[in-house]
Amino acid sequence: MEYFIHLGIILAIYAILIVSAQLIIGHARLISLSQGAFFGAGAYFAALSLIRLNLPFVPSVLIAVTGNAVIGLLLALPSARLKGDFFVLTTLGFQFIVFQLTYNLTSLTGGPSGLGGIPSLDIYGLAKGSEPYFILIVSALTAALVFYFYRRLLSSAFGRNIRAMSGHEALYKTTGRSVIRLKSQLIALSAATTALASGLFAVYMNYLDPQAFNLDKSILILTGVMLGGLTRLRGALLGAIVITLLPELLRMAGLPAAQGAALRQIFFGLILTAMMFYAAFRRRKQLTSEDE
Secondary structure, three states: OHHHHHHHHHHHHHHHHHHHHHHHHHHOOOOOOOHHHHHHHHHHHHHHHHHOOOOOHHHHHHHHHHHHHHHHHHHHHHHOOOOHHHHHHHHHHHHHHHHHHHHHOHHHHOHHHOEEOOOOOEOOOOOEOOOHHHHHHHHHHHHHHHHHHHHHHHOOHHHHHHHHHHHOHHHHHOOOOOHHHHHHHHHHHHHHHHHHHHHHHHHHHOEEOHHHHOHHHHHHHHHHHHHHOOOOHHHHHHHHHHHHHHHHHHHOOOOOOOOHHHHHHHHHHHHHHHHHHHHHHHHHHHHHHHHO
8 A cells, every 4th residue: 555655645746847847848848957956956955944944844845945936047047048959958057067066065965875864744743744645645735736726827817928928939029028037937936836846755755865856857857748748737647647657567567687677767768759759749640630
């Protein structure tokens, strides 16, 4: 039973990460390779607030959300003006910077040894986080609230601005609105909601390893967005299900023990690649039918 609870918690965390990344990748039409960095920054903000400042979980997560929003704005200032490969390279550089900081600031983050001693989830004494059920409930509720928030946001006047910019950026500029300002807001908002997943991850694992927030994590989140659909909220959940359950299914495939880990990585990559091609084919077919 604990295994399925673990999968549920990880699924909820990935759902938050992917729906947050949709804001940049899907709506702003910017390929970001820095979502892993936002995930890691939020986790360390929350963990250090819990350990060093001895704050409860909720204020610690609020600090992580605020810290990530500020970092997102700082990244957006130079990068929101960029397009295509230039934006990708900027976010890639940001990913490497955050990783190196968490890996080398040993006095603050624990460096390559990681940061341990993170207290379990406890929300004002209502329940202790040592019970996996409680963490699962909080994670699922948080994911549901994030999805509801984005649903309401995208159906608001602000959301209509987002769709207008995403549909035709040049035409949007002629209305006198600032594309750079809107993209900066999307990057900051995406980073802020990513921190909610970061806080849950920190108190669930009770330990942070900088390797958990490297470039591979950013690519995995990007893959989840592409698989589920760039702008569909239900697609974010589908992407989270795929990248959470597929590795587990491969572990049950009975691969040889000696080469099992390497073979799982190969099959995982091949399956994801095939799914990406299928998603791209369906998207192209849909666009062709709309043109006709």
